[in-house]
Amino acid sequence: MKARLLHIDVNATFINPTRNLLPVALTQGCETRFFGPGYVTTEVLARGLAAFIAAEGPFDVISSNSLVLVAEKPTLSAYIKAIRKAYAFSWDENDLAYLAIIAADFIAQPIPRLVILLENDFYNWTGRDIERISQAGDFFIGFGEEFCPFLKDMPFLSRERFAASATDHWAEFCRSQRHRVGSLLHFVADTELDVTPVSVRPEAWSVMGVQYHSRQVARDTLIANGIQPVIDTRLRKFVSLLKKLRLLGREKRFIQTLLNGDFARRLRACRYSYTCGSALDMPIRKFFEIPASGALLVCRPFHGFGAAGFADGVNCVVSEPDALGAVHQRVSEARHIYDAVAAAGQQLMIEQHSIAARARHFAVIIEAIAERRFFGSFWDAGEHRLRPMQVRSLVDGRGGVA
Numbered sequence: 367m368k369a370r371l372l373h374i375d376v377n378a379t380f381i382n383p384t385r386n387l388l389p390v391a392l393t394q395g396c397e398t399r400f401f402g403p404g405y406v407t408t409e410v411l412a413r414g415l416a417a418f419i420a421a422e423g424p425f426d427v428i429s430s431n432s433l434v435l436v437a438e439k440p441t442l443s444a445y446i447k448a449i450r451k452a453y454a455f456s457w458d459e460n461d462l463a464y465l466a467i468i469a470a471d472f473i474a475q476p477i478p479r480l481v482i483l484l485e486n487d488f489y490n491w492t493g494r495d496i497e498r499i500s501q502a503g504d505f506f507i508g509f510g511e512e513f514c515p516f517l518k519d520m521p522f523l524s525r526e527r528f529a530a531s532a533t534d535h536w537a538e539f540c541r542s543q544r545h546r547v548g549s550l551l552h553f554v555a556d557t558e559l560d561v562t563p564v565s566v567r568p569e570a571w572s573v574m575g576v577q578y579h580s581r582q583v584a585r586d587t588l589i590a591n592g593i594q595p596v597i598d599t600r601l602r603k604f605v606s607l608l609k610k611l612r613l614l615g616r617e618k619r620f621i622q623t624l625l626n627g628d629f630a631r632r633l634r635a636c637r638y639s640y641t642c643g644s645a646l647d648m649p650i651r652k653f654f655e656i657p658a659s660g661a662l663l664v665c666r667p668f669h670g671f672g673a674a675g676f677a678d679g680v681n682c683v684v685s686e687p688d689a690l691g692a693v694h695q696r697v698s699e700a701r702h703i704y705d706a707v708a709a710a711g712q713q714l715m716i717e718q719h720s721i722a723a724r725a726r727h728f729a730v731i732i733e734a735i736a737e738r739r740f741f742g743s744f745w746d747a748g749e750h751r752l753r754p755m756q757v758r759s760l761v762d763g764r765g766g767v768a
Contacts (some may be wrong), residue, residue: 368729369736371396372419373482375429376462377404378453381622383553384651385485387721391553392429392503394725396732398426402434402468405460410463415471426736429480435469435502436495444738452620470545471501478735483508484550489537489646490528496535500543505735507728510549510744511541513649513670517560522645526580532646548731548743551674552651554715558630564633564637564662564708565701568669570694572596572661574629574635574652578644582664584687591691595635599704630693633659635637638683638704640690643668657681657711666694675718675748681710682687718748 371392377400379386393399397602401418403411410418419425437445446459457498460590472479473649481503488509514537542546573595588595633639639661641652647669653676656663663682668674671684678684685693685702697704704756727750734740734752742753 368395369426369733370424371398372423372425372428374402374415374434374468375400375405376449376453376455376465377401377457378449378455379619379622380453380485380649381617381625382485383555383558383626385684386420387553387555388482388484388599390555391728394714394721395727396427396580397731403464404455404457408458411461411468411470415468416476419475425477427480427732428479429482429732430469430472430502431482432486432495432499434465435472435481435701436498437465441579444591450616452617454617454622456619468577469502479503480505480732480735482506482608484552488514489533489648490531491533491535493535494621496539500539505546505548505731505740506543507548507550507731508536508540509551509649510547510742511537511544512549512629512673513551513668514540515647515669519669520645520647522579524645526645527577529645544744548722548727548740549745550727550731550743550750551649551719551745552654553719553721554654555721558655558658559712559716560634560658560660561712562634562660564660564705567635567637567661569596569636570698571637571690572639574598574633574634574639574641578642580642580645580687581640584640584642584690587688587690588694591694593694595640596632599625599632616689627760630655630659633661636661637701638662638664638694640664640685640687642666649674654715657708657717658710660708662697662708663711664690664697670745672747673745675714675745676691676711679707681707681714683707705754714748718750 373392399422401415433740437529441642442463446462449462481499483506516537517523517532523532570593573581575598585595639656641656642665643650649668653668666680666686667684676682683693706766731740731743739755741755744753745752
């Protein structure tokens with residue numbers, strides 16, 4: 367029998383598809399109910415979380431995220447403005463006034479509390495962020511320690527514009543609290559898959575999102591070798607400009623759809639696509655989007671690349687950005703070979719990083735939490751695994767390990 371999960375969130379879409387796919391994965395993996403602005407009526411919100419649980423429960427696990435639990439703005443109007451700017455929704459924005467009450471009620475729940483952090487940027491977390499998240503939940507789902515290097519192990523960090531804001535707080539937390547952290551990554555939808563062989567695609571290369579240093583080098587290297595890569599559309603830049611000029615004060619779902627659709631179309635037109643995780647070596651979503659699209663992933667690998675199942679020459683090609691001239695010649699001369707490598711990358715996405723796969727992983731974690739046998743999880747050679755039970759001096763009454 368599936369575990370019964372109550373997930374608390376704001377029913378709003380974001381430009382990064384992982385957030386939008388999460389409810390589908392949770393629903394496939396667990397018997398899931400949803401609570402929060404946009405998921406229930408204003409009247410149900412007003413009655414409160416406890417009343418909802420009494421009417422719809424019992425639940426084995428209750429989950430939420432930082433958007434609900436640690437949102438911090440000086441006033442409600444400032445918070446509503448921030449949500450409008452980044453998220454698209456159509457319900458009454460005044461329902462956001464209930465979030466502070468919902469967060470307090472979540473923290474007070476006696477059933478195991480799970481905080482899902484897959485839409486968070488971990489690199490700039492503060493000590494206060496860690497403290498608040500740790501107090502809000504018993505268990506967490508995010509990038510595990512195998513994917514989170516320390517700043518001292520990032521030799522190219524100074525090249526990035528955001529270097530000064532990077533911290534080790536999450537890297538330290540996911541190690542010291544590994545028994546509370548379920549390690550999961552981004553995942554892709556079936557609609558992102560394209561089985562068109564690499565060899566018959568019209569464009570050679572794409573380098574999407576060139577704000578990171580190594581992608582800029584990759585783009586410039588290809589151009590220097592007489593290859594014009596497909597890059598981000600002007601529409602994305604235009605929308606960004608409108609937001610900067612405050613001419614677009616509210617996020618629009620149709621714009622998100624246009625931008626994501628255009629990105630997917632450009633990616634599917636290309637045989638090879640280069641990406642990186644910035645100097646932070648993060649497992650960003652493009653590492654999953656590119657092979658899902660059927661294009662050959664060429665990249666500077668992220669930290670934990672092999673743990674997630676990637677292997678150079680098997681399902682991707684590892685390369686420094688300034689070596690793409692030689693890589694282009696190699697893959698162009700053996701397209702049939704790299705058709706197979708690209709297909710293997712897509713198969714890895716289907717087996718381990720699709721909605722169906724992530725639903726299995728969520729189910730494993732949440733069932734283990736419900737049964738008081740969760741001690742963290744990790745990735746090894748492309749497989750998601752639970753950590754073995756540890757002998758500890760105290761297991762608290764909520765299901766967490768003291």
